[in-house]
Amino acid sequence: MGVEFLDIIDLDDARGIMADLFRELYSRCSETVNIDDAVGRVLAEDVESPIDLPPFDRASRDGYAVVASDTFGAGDEKPVRLRCIETVEAGSLPSRRVESGSCTRISTGAPVPEGADAVVMVEYTEVSGEDVYIHRPAYPSQHIAAAGSDIGAGSVLVGGGKVLSPDKIAALSAAGVTSVRVVSRPSVHVISTGNELIEPSGRLEPAKIFDSNSLGISAALRDAGCSVSRGGIVRDDYDELRRGLIEGLGKADLVITSGGTSAGAGDVLADVLEDLGEVVIHGISMKPGKPTIVGVVDGKMVVGLPGFPVAALLVFRSLVEPFLRELSGIKAPEGSVKTLKLAERFHSSRGRVQYALVRVDGQYARPIFKDSGAIAALAGADGYIEVPKNVEILNEGEEVEVVLFENR
Amino acid sequence: MGVEFLDIIDLDDARGIMADLFRELYSRCSETVNIDDAVGRVLAEDVESPIDLPPFDRASRDGYAVVASDTFGAGDEKPVRLRCIETVEAGSLPSRRVESGSCTRISTGAPVPEGADAVVMVEYTEVSGEDVYIHRPAYPSQHIAAAGSDIGAGSVLVGGGKVLSPDKIAALSAAGVTSVRVVSRPSVHVISTGNELIEPSGRLEPAKIFDSNSLGISAALRDAGCSVSRGGIVRDDYDELRRGLIEGLGKADLVITSGGTSAGAGDVLADVLEDLGEVVIHGISMKPGKPTIVGVVDGKMVVGLPGFPVAALLVFRSLVEPFLRELSGIKAPEGSVKTLKLAERFHSSRGRVQYALVRVDGQYARPIFKDSGAIAALAGADGYIEVPKNVEILNEGEEVEVVLFENR
Incomplete structure (x- = not known):
């Protein structure tokens, strides 16, 4: 009785196929x-x-550039007297060589004059006319950062x-x-499909809704280090979708569509993909996200996400984003996954992977029970959890890994 | 004998003063x-x-829009036969009212026709000519997302x-x-001071070094959610620095300078600040970062960071960034501070807070022992640790909080 011709596969298998495809079709480029x-x-x-x-022998303290051996034996009781022959500020060049018995007043960052092999900090010196008393011995190289030493x-x-x-x-x-x-940033072309869609800047007509996936998926792509071109809204029409895909494939490394994957409509995307190239994945055992399509056309991937915003975003995050990040080199930040306790019992469906939006409340993650069409749920969620396919019940207090939305 | 006129205060006190100043001088704006x-x-x-x-009563499944009471008692053995009067796709408007005995074929996302109060999933129906057999009962509101229900x-x-x-x-x-x-993004003007500085794009002359703080501090400011204007390199000269500060204060909420805080040179910034407004902090008991200056001119803050790149960045991170983030609302991402074990013993100086660059090696943080002028150390570091003023030795294996550079 059904009208969908899905060939549902496990999420793990889908991830394996995606990994293979990304390895085969793409490699990191640079610019x-x-x-x-x-x-x-x-x-x-x-x-x-x-x-x-440093580019030159540089004083690392304010003080006097000296011949170190002149200072051996210096002390507060028996300071060594040196003639100050010049002052060198940072950015200036010394003009005179420091010989035994003389010294040059020098600022941090200034080039050490020829002949000098140590700097005595200004704190251990005392000026007397044109002379300077040195109160501490200096070892050769003291307070000098030699050229190339860093x-x-x-x-x-x-x-x-x-x-x-x-x-x-x-x-x-x-x-x-x-x-x-x-x-290089992987380039991705984003298309929203659906006869019901209107640009958010447009006027809402009866039976229509605003397209939210173009902007949402584009933003998530940029977070993952991709460059994005936008193909706007395309009708659920074979020719229009074909044109849209060809345009996108001409511009970008990968095309992401959303919507048009429900019965009937979805077949349009599958049909176009079959005609232009091949369908590789058509249906994944995950909720939401079942009608996800992946195809390959002329060595480039086309990913058809479901139309519901929550589904589109979660499928993108879980199935596509990790591979794009590998390509872009932009890792998800540390701390974008957090271990929290489940605030209430959560029922899942055995046999498929299920995603649930959650609100974070201190150390607790509170599931938001709404279907994937719910915009308020998305607006109120702090992240999501992935419930493995063999788990039917997550108990209150159980530890779950929450993927945070904000931390990316 | 010294030539610096610092009035060294504890880092905690400096943070307290910064907190007070930010509270007094700034408030969040919006745009x-x-x-x-x-x-x-x-x-x-x-x-x-x-x-x-949703903007209208919307079908949340593909199927048939029905009068629920028509389907009560329906089952596989005793399906209910209804006349299908119309097909409504997503984005289209129904033209006919569903009366008892009739139904409308409907797609997910399409508006539910008047008269219908439930949708039966296509999986539980069977087409026979113009009629449809309904195999399951539906309760009123089933698979309909009512207008405004989300x-x-x-x-x-x-x-x-x-x-x-x-x-x-x-x-x-x-x-x-x-x-x-x-x-709104707090606007910050960035100036590098020093006679020894050359733009990185320039030709390196004798006694000169490339300015690295303009770009480094600007990037850190943008990470913290600020907008940045750059004042370039300003000589260690009273009039030039005064002009630079006045220009920056005219453009931005806050001015950050770096360099020119060492002896002699540093007094220029302090002098200009005293003349234009007041010096609030002049010297902090931290390493690196001792000669940090903070002043207020016409209700705007001027922060003078040390010139050495490591010192400039660490003082910015530890003393300035947290307050700018509070103002911009852009929190440091979760996971930007990580608890790791110290890979080797670290000696600090009692009585002042000390920062050390570290390399992260699995679960270990390995201190990089270099002075704050070291560019190689900065290039090789993954983050830094803060050693409290009363701690003299951190032992190998001791847990330390590493602030990561990359995760921001």
């Missing part, structure tokens, strides 16, 4: 970006320091695979690195 | 942004749904304070919300 646009991107290769750091030109400064957090941006800038090769 | 630009922003106020959701027009959809993660963007779009009031 060169300006350091200013590189924050948060993933370094595609090791970056070597183009210069010695890192030598040609040495690896930041390793490939690192996320360019602000500290890494600072380190690269310090070495004068102004552009870097980073992992 | 209206397009929903498309609102991802990751913090909602400044409750958003009510402008419409009923959320009613005027009810709060997403509460103020929520971060607009992709799921919330989807929920707001579903209600046709196209712009939202979000917490």
Whole structure:
């Protein structure tokens, strides 16, 4: 009696197929970006320091550059008297060589004059006219950061695979690195299908609803490190959907549609995919998300998410996002999954994986009992749990892993 | 003998002063942004749904819209025969009223025709010419999402304070919300001071180093939800610094400088601040970070960070960022602080708070022993630890809280 021609497979199998497809069809690419646009991107290769750091023998304290051996034996009782021949501030060059018996007043960060091999901190000195009394002995190299001692030109400064957090941006800038090769963002084209859909900026007509998946899925894609092009709303019509897919496949590495996967309508997407390429997954044993379709056209993947916003988002998160993150190199942040206690008993359906939206309440996760069409549930949820297919009941107080929405 | 006129205070006291200043000088502002630009922003106020959701009585399954009482007593042995008068797809309007004895074929998401008060799933029906056999009884309201049952027009959809993660963007779009009031980004002007500094894009001259703090601190500010203007490099010169500060104070809520806080140079910033407004903090008992300056000019804060990149970043993270995040509403992600075991003994200095960069190695944090000028240390670090002022030794294996760089 049914009109859906799904070939339902287990979620684990679907994940296996997705893993294979991603491995076969995609590989990480890289691109060169300006350091200013590189924050948060993933370094595609090791970056070597183009210069010695520090670039010159640099004073690391304010004080006097001296010949260390001049100071041996110096003390408060028996200070050593040196002639101060010059003052060198950070950014300036010394003009005179420091010979035994002389010294140069020097600021932190300034180049150490030739001849000097130590810096005595200003705290241990006393000025007397043009002379300076040194109250402490200095060992050779004291308070001098030698050229290249931090890192030598040609040495690896930041390793490939690192996320360019602000500290890494600072380190690269310090070495004068102004552009870097980073992992390219996978490009994804997003289409919403459905005769009932209206752009959120439009006027709501009878029998219509606003499209929410275009913006929601696009935002989730960007979080996962993808670049997004939007194909807008496409009618449940063979030719229109075919045109939309071909346009998307021309622009992007992967196309994600949502909606049009329910009976009848869904067959349009399956039909177009069969004609343009092949359907690889058509139906997954998960709730929500059963009518998910995955196809391959000309070596690119097309993922057909269900139309209900909760279903679309949860299927994207659980089945698609992990692979896109692997490709983009942008890991889900630590702490985006949290172990909490279930605030009340939860019934699931044996034999399929079930997702439930939850509200987080201190150390508790409270399931929100609504169907996948519920916008209020999505608006009020802090995250979701995945209930394995063999679990029928999760008891109150049981520990569950909550995937948080906000922390990404 | 010293030339610094610091008035060193405890880090806790400095934090207290910062808290008071932020409370006195700043308050959260809000601005209206397009929903498309609102991802990751913090909602400044409750958003009510402008419409009923669903906007009409909507079928939540594919099947037949019926008069429920017609189906009472239906079963596989004794199916009820109804005349199918019409087919309604999602997005279309029914044209005929369902009377007792008739039904309408209906798709998920389509409006339920007048007269019908239940939907029977297609799986429990059988077509016979223009008639349909119903094999299961339906209760009134079955598989119908009534108009406004998800959320009613005027009810709060997403509460103020929520971060607009992709799921919330989807929920707001579903209600046709196209712009939202979000917490404004605090605006911060960033200046690097020092005669020795060259833009990373410039040519490195003798005695000069590349400025790394402009880009590093700017990136950290953006992570914390601030908008950044950059004042570039300013010489250690009273008039130039004064001009730079006045320009920054004209543009932004807060000015952050780095460098020029060492002896001599540092007094320039203190002098300018004293003349334009007042110095509130001048010296903090922390390592690195001792010569940190905080001033107030015309009701706006000026923070003078030390020049060494590690010091600048750590002082920013520990003393400034938490307050800016409170203002922007952008919390540090869960999991950005991780409890790990110290991989080796660490000596600190009693009497001041000490920060140490660490490398994360599985469950272990390995301190990087380098001074705060070390760029290689920053490039290789995964985060840092804060050692309280009364702790002199952290033993190998001791648990430490590591603030991660990457997870922000």
